[in-house]
Amino acid sequence: xxxxxxxxxxxxxxxxxxxxxxxxxxxxxxxxxxxxxxxxxxxxxxxxxxxxxxxxxxxxxxxxxxxxxxxxxxxxxxxxxxxxxxxxxxxxxxxxxxxxxxxxxxxxxxxxxxxxxxxxxxxxxxxxxxxxxxxxxxxxxxxxxxxxxxxxxxxxxxxxxxxxxxxxxxxxxxxxxxxxxxxxxxxxxxxxxxxxxxxxxxxxxxxxxxxxxxxxxxxxxxxxxxxxxxxxxxxxxxxxxxxxxxxxxxxxxxxxxxxxxxxxxxxxxxxxxxxxxxxxxxxxxxxxxxxxxxxxxxxxxxxxxxxxxxxxxxxxxxxxxxxxxxxxxxxxxxxxxxxxxxxxxxxxxxxxxxxxxxxxxxxxxxxxxxxxxxxxxxxxxxxxxxxxxxxxxxxxxxxxxxxxxxxxxxxxxxxxxxxxxxxxxxxxxxxxxxxxxxxxxxxxxxxxxxxxxxxxxxxxxxxxxxxxxxxxxxxxxxxxxxxxxxxxxxxxxxxxxxxxxxxxxxxxxxxxxxxxxxxxxxxxxxxxxxxxxxxxxxxxxxxxxxxxxxxxxxxxxxxxxxxxxxxxxxxxxxxxxxxxxxxxxxxxxxxxxxxxxxxxxxxxxxxxxxxxxxx
Numbered sequence: 001x002x003x004x005x006x007x008x009x010x011x012x013x014x015x016x017x018x019x020x021x022x023x024x025x026x027x028x029x030x031x032x033x034x035x036x037x038x039x040x041x042x043x044x045x046x047x048x049x050x051x052x053x054x055x056x057x058x059x060x061x062x063x064x065x066x067x068x069x070x071x072x073x074x075x076x077x078x079x080x081x082x083x084x085x086x087x088x089x090x091x092x093x094x095x096x097x098x099x100x101x102x103x104x105x106x107x108x109x110x111x112x113x114x115x116x117x118x119x120x121x122x123x124x125x126x127x128x129x130x131x132x133x134x135x136x137x138x139x140x141x142x143x144x145x146x147x148x149x150x151x152x153x154x155x156x157x158x159x160x161x162x163x164x165x166x167x168x169x170x171x172x173x174x175x176x177x178x179x180x181x182x183x184x185x186x187x188x189x190x191x192x193x194x195x196x197x198x199x200x201x202x203x204x205x206x207x208x209x210x211x212x213x214x215x216x217x218x219x220x221x222x223x224x225x226x227x228x229x230x231x232x233x234x235x236x237x238x239x240x241x242x243x244x245x246x247x248x249x250x251x252x253x254x255x256x257x258x259x260x261x262x263x264x265x266x267x268x269x270x271x272x273x274x275x276x277x278x279x280x281x282x283x284x285x286x287x288x289x290x291x292x293x294x295x296x297x298x299x300x301x302x303x304x305x306x307x308x309x310x311x312x313x314x315x316x317x318x319x320x321x322x323x324x325x326x327x328x329x330x331x332x333x334x335x336x337x338x339x340x341x342x343x344x345x346x347x348x349x350x351x352x353x354x355x356x357x358x359x360x361x362x363x364x365x366x367x368x369x370x371x372x373x374x375x376x377x378x379x380x381x382x383x384x385x386x387x388x389x390x391x392x393x394x395x396x397x398x399x400x401x402x403x404x405x406x407x408x409x410x411x412x413x414x415x416x417x418x419x420x421x422x423x424x425x426x427x428x429x430x431x432x433x434x435x436x437x438x439x440x441x442x443x444x445x446x447x448x449x450x451x452x453x454x455x456x457x458x459x460x461x462x463x464x465x466x467x468x469x470x471x472x473x474x475x476x477x478x479x480x481x482x483x484x485x486x487x488x489x490x491x492x493x494x495x496x497x498x499x500x501x502x503x504x505x506x507x508x509x510x511x512x513x514x515x516x517x518x519x520x521x522x523x524x525x526x527x528x529x530x531x532x533x534x535x536x537x538x539x540x541x542x543x544x545x546x547x548x549x550x551x552x553x554x555x556x557x558x559x560x561x562x563x564x565x566x567x568x569x570x571x572x573x574x575x576x577x578x579x580x581x582x583x584x585x586x587x588x589x590x591x592x593x594x595x596x597x598x599x600x601x602x603x604x605x606x607x608x609x610x611x612x613x614x615x
Contacts, residue, residue, distance in 0.1 A: 004161040009457025011165050014105045015228030016053040019144050020454035022462045034455055039147045041086030045070035058101035058136050059089035060129050075146045085143045095315055097288035098124045104136035106229040106366050109174035111559050134181055141185035162187055163457040167232045168194035169255035172590040173559045179589050192588030196223035196234035197471050198456030199412035203447055204469055205459040212245055218394050222406035227413040228260040231374050233381045237389050249473030251385040256377055258369040260415050263339055267294035290314050301332040302418035308332050343374050344424045349403050349432035351376045375428050384537055410444040417449050474506035478538050482531035499547040503582040505539040512583045516544045524565040525572035532558045565602045
């Protein structure tokens with residue numbers, strides 16, 4: 001492959017995707033000339049417009065719903081069932097939600113379903129064709145690649161340096177699925193980057209070097225990223241090395257399915273209660289349509305201080321209502337109070353997310369957070385990470401602190417287009433700091449909340465070629481497999497397990513480590529399963545460390561890992577002595593390798609099918 005001309009960054013978002021780029025030859029250090037690709041997409045039948053964002057929605061029309069010419073794009077259509085991606089998919093799906101695929105990114109990281117199975121649109125009737133979360137993600141990525149090739153035929157996408165972003169909290173299985181979707185979309189060589197890091201990269205690049213005056217050694221930057229589907233928290237410490245500032249990502253939060261989608265659904269239930277009070281009951285189909293209407297109302301009312309009301313129109317399923325639809329409205333005061341108090345309440349630093357007892361039976365769906373208060377999740381994150389900087393040069397840990405004290409906050413995600421919500425988070429954090437006698441944190445401004453992640457990803461592609469400022473960090477967690485003790489059966493007692501560290505915290509990309517002195521017997525020709533754990537707080541465990549005990553919040557069980565070893569000349573069922581190696585790929589995925597004494601290697605794959613296979 002020839003040297004790339006462009007560094008391309010792609011934000012594969014829950015509600016929007018975007019593509020930004022840097023021309024490598026014309027860039028100098030931190031001063032880069034960014035561009036944002038206008039993405040051609042259908043906005044109405046037969047109408048194509050270039051927009052800076054590609055809404056991450058896929059509409060699956062009825063075969064007789066649209067004429068072939070009404071789906072034409074500037075490039076040849078992909079093979080497979082006709083589908084609409086982008087703005088028209090979002091608008092048409094608002095009135096026909098049973099044909100709309102949304103939140104594919106959230107489904108892609110859902111361990112309880114088979115993410116390669118055609119399960120979307122969720123709850124669609126039998127006659128509606130479906131796609132898998134993997135296929136939907138692939139289609140968004142293919143659309144962006146085709147848009148680039150259409151705009152830049154002289155610089156084919158396949159020859160550029162490409163970075164695709166993911167939530168920092170994605171586990172190895174979700175990272176690998178994202179990489180698989182990218183490969184299926186023709187991204188032959190690409191890198192994954194955590195979204196909060198991309199947001200900070202964008203802030204650095206956008207400052208034209210001024211960032212060095214806005215932060216100093218010893219600063220701890222908290223990145224609060226609340227998008228359409230997730231709330232993502234990261235902590236980045238600023239160190240000084242050889243007279244230069246060097247950012248280090250020291251912690252990431254858990255995967256929290258809590259974001260703009262939850263707010264839209266909550267507003268829909270608020271409106272439904274208002275309608276019910278006046279005698280109008282909505283069915284499930286109308287509730288889905290109402291949710292999309294509330295999304296538009298939320299975005300308009302929170303982003304525009306001049307807008308006081310927003311009309312809500314719900315299609316009618318009957319013939320009694322004049323005009324065939326139900327009409328109501330939301331006010332800015334209603335939306336502001338409901339979202340602020342419900343999702344960003346002012347709480348103490350000691351607050352923790354509520355956990356309620358779950359019913360024995362529940363509908364299959366996304367595993368949304370049980371507590372909607374983002375500020376409570378943030379308080380829990382900062383408390384868990386109180387010792388995250390204890391071993392960094394220039395940082396001192398105060399035993400009196402009950403949570404890690406950020407000195408600066410960077411917001412990312414469309415939710416924070418509302419200054420009201422960003423202000424509430426800043427007030428809450430500074431209240432916590434004041435209670436422990438600390439200086440208030442400052443807000444880092446100037447971020448483009450729609451495009452920061454794509455811009456930062458493009459800058460990272462540029463940085464990887466040896467220029468600019470690079471955030472250090474490696475893997476965001478330590479990873480472990482369970483080793484079951486060999487012991488006689490005891491009634492009523494499960495055999496105890498130990499946790500074996502197979503990948504240490506901060507393992508750098510491109511490195512491979514062998515578990516010292518550990519050998520396993522794996523059966524060839526048959527699948528072997530392992531329980532798998534991750535930890536964002538145990539930073540000192542080296543590879544090969546064996547834990548007999550751990551606290552309830554220290555290890556979190558993730559997907560299992562499985563290996564089906566090809567016999568390759570051995571008898572099926574034969575036990576092969578192997579050592580395990582951990583490999584952090586340059587692309588940003590984590591792999592486990594089983595290496596036999598004769599050097600033969602097998603990849604131990606993270607299970608991406610999930611316990612809900614076939615459901």
